[in-house]
Amino acid sequence: MGLDDRKLAVLRAIVEDYVATQEPVGSKALVERHQLGVSPATVRNDMAVLEEEGYIRQPHTSAGRVPTDRGYRLFVDRLSRVKPLSPAERRAIERFLVGAVDLDDVVHRTVRLLAQLTRQVAVVQYPSLARSKVRHLELVPISTTRLMVVMIADTGRVEQRLVELPAPVPADDVTVLRRLVNEKLVGCQLAETPPLVQALVEEAAPQLRPAMTTLSTVLLETLVERHEERIALAGTANLTRGGLLDFQGSLRPILEALEEEVVLLKLIGETEPSTTRVLIGDENEIDNLRAASVVSTGYGPGATIVGGLGVLGPTRMDYPGTIATVRAVARYVGELLAQN
Amino acid sequence: MGLDDRKLAVLRAIVEDYVATQEPVGSKALVERHQLGVSPATVRNDMAVLEEEGYIRQPHTSAGRVPTDRGYRLFVDRLSRVKPLSPAERRAIERFLVGAVDLDDVVHRTVRLLAQLTRQVAVVQYPSLARSKVRHLELVPISTTRLMVVMIADTGRVEQRLVELPAPVPADDVTVLRRLVNEKLVGCQLAETPPLVQALVEEAAPQLRPAMTTLSTVLLETLVERHEERIALAGTANLTRGGLLDFQGSLRPILEALEEEVVLLKLIGETEPSTTRVLIGDENEIDNLRAASVVSTGYGPGATIVGGLGVLGPTRMDYPGTIATVRAVARYVGELLAQN
DNA sequence: GCTGGCACTCGACTGTAGCGAGTGCCAGTC
DNA sequence: GACTGGCACTCGCTACAGTCGAGTGCCAGC
Numbered sequence: 001m002g003l004d005d006r007k008l009a010v011l012r013a014i015v016e017d018y019v020a021t022q023e024p025v026g027s028k029a030l031v032e033r034h035q036l037g038v039s040p041a042t043v044r045n046d047m048a049v050l051e052e053e054g055y056i057r058q059p060h061t062s063a064g065r066v067p068t069d070r071g072y073r074l075f076v077d078r079l080s081r082v083k084p085l086s087p088a089e090r091r092a093i094e095r096f097l098v099g100a101v102d103l104d105d106v107v108h109r110t111v112r113l114l115a116q117l118t119r120q121v122a123v124v125q126y127p128s129l130a131r132s133k134v135r136h137l138e139l140v141p142i143s144t145t146r147l148m149v150v151m152i153a154d155t156g157r158v159e160q161r162l163v164e165l166p167a168p169v170p171a172d173d174v175t176v177l178r179r180l181v182n183e184k185l186v187g188c189q190l191a192e193t194p195p196l197v198q199a200l201v202e203e204a205a206p207q208l209r210p211a212m213t214t215l216s217t218v219l220l221e222t223l224v225e226r227h228e229e230r231i232a233l234a235g236t237a238n239l240t241r242g243g244l245l246d247f248q249g250s251l252r253p254i255l256e257a258l259e260e261e262v263v264l265l266k267l268i269g270e271t272e273p274s275t276t277r278v279l280i281g282d283e284n285e286i287d288n289l290r291a292a293s294v295v296s297t298g299y300g301p302g303a304t305i306v307g308g309l310g311v312l313g314p315t316r317m318d319y320p321g322t323i324a325t326v327r328a329v330a331r332y333v334g335e336l337l338a339q340n
Numbered sequence: 341m342g343l344d345d346r347k348l349a350v351l352r353a354i355v356e357d358y359v360a361t362q363e364p365v366g367s368k369a370l371v372e373r374h375q376l377g378v379s380p381a382t383v384r385n386d387m388a389v390l391e392e393e394g395y396i397r398q399p400h401t402s403a404g405r406v407p408t409d410r411g412y413r414l415f416v417d418r419l420s421r422v423k424p425l426s427p428a429e430r431r432a433i434e435r436f437l438v439g440a441v442d443l444d445d446v447v448h449r450t451v452r453l454l455a456q457l458t459r460q461v462a463v464v465q466y467p468s469l470a471r472s473k474v475r476h477l478e479l480v481p482i483s484t485t486r487l488m489v490v491m492i493a494d495t496g497r498v499e500q501r502l503v504e505l506p507a508p509v510p511a512d513d514v515t516v517l518r519r520l521v522n523e524k525l526v527g528c529q530l531a532e533t534p535p536l537v538q539a540l541v542e543e544a545a546p547q548l549r550p551a552m553t554t555l556s557t558v559l560l561e562t563l564v565e566r567h568e569e570r571i572a573l574a575g576t577a578n579l580t581r582g583g584l585l586d587f588q589g590s591l592r593p594i595l596e597a598l599e600e601e602v603v604l605l606k607l608i609g610e611t612e613p614s615t616t617r618v619l620i621g622d623e624n625e626i627d628n629l630r631a632a633s634v635v636s637t638g639y640g641p642g643a644t645i646v647g648g649l650g651v652l653g654p655t656r657m658d659y660p661g662t663i664a665t666v667r668a669v670a671r672y673v674g675e676l677l678a679q680n
Numbered sequence: 681g682c683t684g685g686c687a688c689t690c691g692a693c694t695g696t697a698g699c700g701a702g703t704g705c706c707a708g709t710c
Numbered sequence: 711g712a713c714t715g716g717c718a719c720t721c722g723c724t725a726c727a728g729t730c731g732a733g734t735g736c737c738a739g740c
Contacts, residue, residue, distance in 0.1 A: 029701095062720050142475065235599075251577075258576075378682070380683095384733085385681095401689055
């Protein structure tokens with residue numbers, strides 16, 4: 001494990017050059033472009049060690065070296081410093097996000113912004129319902145046996161669902177139902193509502209029981225049990241940058257994975273701690289994404305996290321820049337949400 | 341212009357073979373695989389004429405022939421008969437669409453179904469607000485100066501928007517506002533509301549004027565002026581079928597176009613007559629899609645059209661099959677909507 | 681008007697050769 | 711002991727020549 005400082009410097013130089021040029025880098029080019037202070041031969045020896053340790057590899061015998069997933073990992077963990085954003089980027093972020101009228105609008109602008117700045121595929125999760133609080137529940141009678149339930153969360157998210165009632169319910173009863181559910185649920189995290197919803201059914205007047213029961217089922221089913229998470233996506237065209245070199249020739253698996261909301265949620269939704277997460281190539285649990293890297297983080301008003309956002313690109317990615325951008329965008333979005 | 345029956349038969353055979361094999365088709369192979377009743381030499385003469393007329397072309401001098409956009413056009417217009425769906429396909433459609441709980445659900449299932457059946461990129465427009473009628477308008481106070489407007493259309497579509505009021509409005513006034521807008525607008529096509537909304541402002545009591553004015557602005561701006569059209573997309577991974585042969589090597593322009601909602605709307609939204617529309621390659625107005633074909637149609641409950649749906653694929657596409665599928669899916673979705 | 685035959689074209693494939701980037705190793709130097 | 715210069719070697723890439731064959735256009739004949 002003898003990785004002295006110079007070997008690390010060599011690895012860093014290889015990663016930087018390869019990310020920039022997209023071509024395997026050789027010992028000679030390396031000493032020319034970086035001030036390593038040693039000869040190519042020495043670098044070659046270092047490279048041999050790095051290769052033995054699994055940080056770099058040779059595509060063919062007579063080619064230069066390319067970082068492995070493990071090499072990128074070391075680079076991200078120990079060799080790179082998060083790049084500060086350029087003023088232009090800061091301005092772009094601000095300009096892009098002011099003027100958003102809506103949560104939908106915020107999410108769409110954010111995902112486009114992220115795709116544009118990182119020149120990669122961007123993914124933004126809508127504020128998770130499980131982590132939001134109920135601001136208001138509206139019941140709109142569609143017919144005597146049909147009710148539209150509209151839930152407005154404190155994050156600005158609005159979710160609706162049609163309910164088929166077991167028996168006709170008069171308008172007055174709907175008013176009562178509305179008052180009851182609002183009294184009980186407004187201000188609660190959705191994750192902690194199940195017992196409350198249960199209580200609602202039990203406390204309801206007899207003639208409201210059946211309606212309240214189906215209502216509570218719908219509330220629990222569609223709003224609480226994850227499922228209703230939503231995702232916005234942008235920048236898929238960026239996958240075609242770098243020709244077919246990245247992603248080993250086929251975009252198919254990537255595009256397939258991007259169509260599965262469940263997969264995307266797994267990718268960016270699991271941001272328990274508020275730090276930025278970087279998944280490099282093989283570290284990814286989803287087989288289709290073994291050739292890709294994901295940089296993601298959580299966002300939310302203040303310190304609370306209500307959702308995740310991130311980008312997906314080739315393992316050959318500008319990690320420092322991408323990480324910085326993802327963080328910055330998440331912070332701005334958080335501030336925006338906090339203003340509500 | 342002397343295109344006798346046999347020449348048309350030759351063109352049909354070329355299109356069918358090319359679509360099936362993805363390889364330029366030669367005269368010999370043609371007579372072997374189709375009962376044309378003449379020799380290859382004769383077919384060659386016919387081919388020469390077809391080429392002169394611009395229906396087919398040769399990729400290189402020593403290769404077989406490939407249909408041009410114009411050739412596909414003739415094929416679609418005069419040489420193909422819409423294939424009846426297989427029973428398996430019918431069953432798939434039914435199975436896929438029953439059990440949809442929601443408009444969102446219907447649209448998502450539809451777009452996935454379409455992508456799966458045609459093995460192409462599917463696009464479904466949500467029922468257009470302009471063509472829907474207002475079923476209910478709900479005003480939910482978020483704070484004294486903020487109102488959430490929720491519009492429920494008869495198609496099941498729900499749209500919401502946050503309104504900043506110029507001055508605080510007490511809860512009682514909100515109730516009045518709610519009653520007023522509902523009395524006036526429920527049951528109207530959104531396209532014809534502008535004068536009604538205008539009238540609302542003028543008839544409002546003086547203290548409600550300012551609130552009603554901003555409210556009406558929002559209604560007109562976000563709900564009426566198309567803008568708020570929504571689109572669902574699926575099957576982008578299907579673009580990678582057929583290697584890089586289709587789409588002349590780069591998916592980039594296609595993917596870019598698919599990210600622009602405006603472009604997609606233009607593509608499938610303009611279905612004035614209720615017939616199926618086929619746009620082949622160059623006929624497409626969007627430059628990025630010059631290498632693609634689009635098959636689209638309108639759908640809606642009964643005879644009214646409330647939105648469009650369709651698929652996008654390479655010009656080398658199974659037109660008869662695709663057209664049949666698109667039509668069938670549109671019909672099923674229409675029936676489903678009619679049930680509400 | 682159709683057909684068989686024939687000369688021709690040209691892309692695809694194969695094999696060979698030269699080039700050059702890049703390596704590993706080794707002996708020599710500080 | 712660590713670094714360096716030198717050297718032989720590997721091997722992918724490119725260019726070039728040659729062959730093959732699918733496919734064509736044309737023409738004379740039925």
